[in-house]
Amino acid sequence: MASSFLRTALFLCACEILFATSEKPSEYGDRPRGVPLNKGPLYTEDGNEFECLDGKKKIPFEQVNDDYCDCEDGSDEPGTSACPNGRFHCLNIGHIPMNIPSSRVNDGICDCCDGSDEWDMESSVSCPNMCSELGAKAREEAEKRAVTRKAGFEERKKLVAEGQALKAEKASSIESFKVELEALKPKKEELQAKKDEAETKEREAKDKHDNVWNAIVEEKRKAAAQMIFAEIDKDGDDKITVKEMQEMKAFDKDNDGTVSEEEAKSYLKGGDEADFQNYLDNLYFDIKDVFEKTPEPEEKKPEELEEPTPDGDQEEGLDDLDDLEDEHDKAESGDVKPPYDEETQKLIEEASKLRTEFDEVNRKVTNLESDIRDAENFGEQDFGSDLAWAPLKGQCIEKQDNQYTYKLCLFDRAVQKDRGSEVSLGYWKGWTGASEESKYSHQTYDNGQGCWNGPNRSTKVVVNCGERTELVEVSEPSKCEYLFVMNSPAACEDPDKDPIVHSEL
Ligand code: MAN
Numbered sequence: 205m206a207s208s209f210l211r212t213a214l215f216l217c218a219c220e221i222l223f224a225t226s227e228k229p230s231e232y233g234d235r236p237r238g239v240p241l242n243k244g245p246l247y248t249e250d251g252n253e254f255e256c257l258d259g260k261k262k263i264p265f266e267q268v269n270d271d272y273c274d275c276e277d278g279s280d281e282p283g284t285s286a287c288p289n290g291r292f293h294c295l296n297i298g299h300i301p302m303n304i305p306s307s308r309v310n311d312g313i314c315d316c317c318d319g320s321d322e323w324d325m326e327s328s329v330s331c332p333n334m335c336s337e338l339g340a341k342a343r344e345e346a347e348k349r350a351v352t353r354k355a356g357f358e359e360r361k362k363l364v365a366e367g368q369a370l371k372a373e374k375a376s377s378i379e380s381f382k383v384e385l386e387a388l389k390p391k392k393e394e395l396q397a398k399k400d401e402a403e404t405k406e407r408e409a410k411d412k413h414d415n416v417w418n419a420i421v422e423e424k425r426k427a428a429a430q431m432i433f434a435e436i437d438k439d440g441d442d443k444i445t446v447k448e449m450q451e452m453k454a455f456d457k458d459n460d461g462t463v464s465e466e467e468a469k470s471y472l473k474g475g476d477e478a479d480f481q482n483y484l485d486n487l488y489f490d491i492k493d494v495f496e497k498t499p500e501p502e503e504k505k506p507e508e509l510e511e512p513t514p515d516g517d518q519e520e521g522l523d524d525l526d527d528l529e530d531e532h533d534k535a536e537s538g539d540v541k542p543p544y545d546e547e548t549q550k551l552i553e554e555a556s557k558l559r560t561e562f563d564e565v566n567r568k569v570t571n572l573e574s575d576i577r578d579a580e581n582f583g584e585q586d587f588g589s590d591l592a593w594a595p596l597k598g599q600c601i602e603k604q605d606n607q608y609t610y611k612l613c614l615f616d617r618a619v620q621k622d623r624g625s626e627v628s629l630g631y632w633k634g635w636t637g638a639s640e641e642s643k644y645s646h647q648t649y650d651n652g653q654g655c656w657n658g659p660n661r662s663t664k665v666v667v668n669c670g671e672r673t674e675l676v677e678v679s680e681p682s683k684c685e686y687l688f689v690m691n692s693p694a695a696c697e698d699p700d701k702d703p704i705v706h707s708e709l
Contacts, residue, residue: 291304313329
């Protein structure tokens with residue numbers, strides 16, 4: 205009798221609290237508001253007492269959710285914001301249940317899709333229950349992901365098989381490559397020696413021929429120089445002087461009608477005169493240039509200019525200078541270099557033949573060395589524990605984004621292409637998922653082309669499961685730091701291993 209009275213009194217009291225705090229009706233059944241289903245048994249009214257979940261204190265049960273924090277661990281206020289360290293559990297029926305910090309209860313912001321965190325009717329915010337809608341959408345997306353994951357995982361199995369085959373192939377090929385390489389090395393050395401010997405003979409014979417030819421050319425150059433020297437050296441004393449040069453119109457640099465002392469001296473490199481050797485060694489180059497570039501006629505004396513005719517003396521003057529120039533050109537350039545004599549030709553052919561033979565063997569050796577290195581590196585690279593990523597090494601995928609085409613060559617490099625030019629966005633650095641379990645979720649490519657006023661370009665790649673290996677998103681979140689999103693079957697986990705999480709009810 206006494207206990208039924210107490211219960212009635214408690215019920216009335218509970219109703220009072222309900223009305224006093226203007227609560228929306230709770231969907232927690234027998235459990236206090238904010239308590240998840242699995243913790244229900246810890247919140248029973250047995251003995252009318254509640255033991256804080258950390259076991260440190262016991263309080264009367266009516267103090268649970270009385271908006272006053274009694275337990276150190278906040279467990280007595282699962283449905284209010286009274287305990288700073290408390291957690292509120294949203295049931296979110298129809299979607300995924302969620303735990304939120306209790307400070308978010310009745311804070312005017314809808315956190316739970318069922319609106320249960322904003323239960324105070326007096327609050328200005330109204331949180332409609334969106335769980336069915338959001339849940340349906342999420343399930344649809346999860347379903348799609350599951351389909352992709354299933355199909356992707358089938359593809360992944362093929363990649364794993366390919367990766368394993370590659371590993372076996374590389375391991376067995378290393379030995380045969382090494383045998384082939386060892387057999388080629390003595391051949392290469394022998395050909396190298398033969399080629400060196402033939403090239404020495406070839407060089408000696410060519411030098412002999414070239415030296416004779418160069419001497420002829422030098423003689424001709426001297427003769428051509430001599431012609432100009434004689435032209436300037438009017439008094440024939442084997443010296444060209446400032447005065448003599450002043451008499452030659454060709455040296456009138458500024459075209460003012462006279463050759464000044466400075467102009468003449470400038471061709472004598474500051475001196476007053478020059479003998480033939482000095483002229484040949486130091487002055488001829490510039491003076492020859494004058495004769496080639498300014499074929500001006502010599503100025504005629506006034507009496508010679510009397511009764512000029514269109515084809516008269518002036519033209520003849522021009523012709524004289526042209527003749528000199530022509531003769532000089534002929535002398536200087538000489539004839540075309542004669543072909544090598546028969547014996548030298550033979551030596552050239554022999555050297556050339558040996559060069560070709562040597563190059564061929566050398567190329568084979570280089571290729572074998574690179575194949576061996578490649579096969580040895582294969583074992584050292586991280587293609588995942590079952591080698592699912594191995595067949596994708598070097599495969600390039602592209603995505604166009606506005607002005608640029610972005611390219612990712614897996615385990616190699618990232619590139620930004622703008623019309624014809626390519627900018628490196630980084631070279632393979634490694635797998636960079638945040639934890640050991642998520643290691644294969646991100647890749648990094650770094651040390652790309654320097655960025656003006658910024659870091660060297662680098663690229664992070666987010667790796668998602670997909671039926672095909674493709675670039676699906678590209679962006680540059682901060683200057684010269686690029687973010688790619690790539691889908692690949694190699695990233696699809698076994699759908700039977702980690703089933704999709706369903707909602708509480
Ligand atoms: C280029 C591109 C851009 C980058 C700028 C930085 O235009 O590589 O992505 O932001 O250089 O100067």
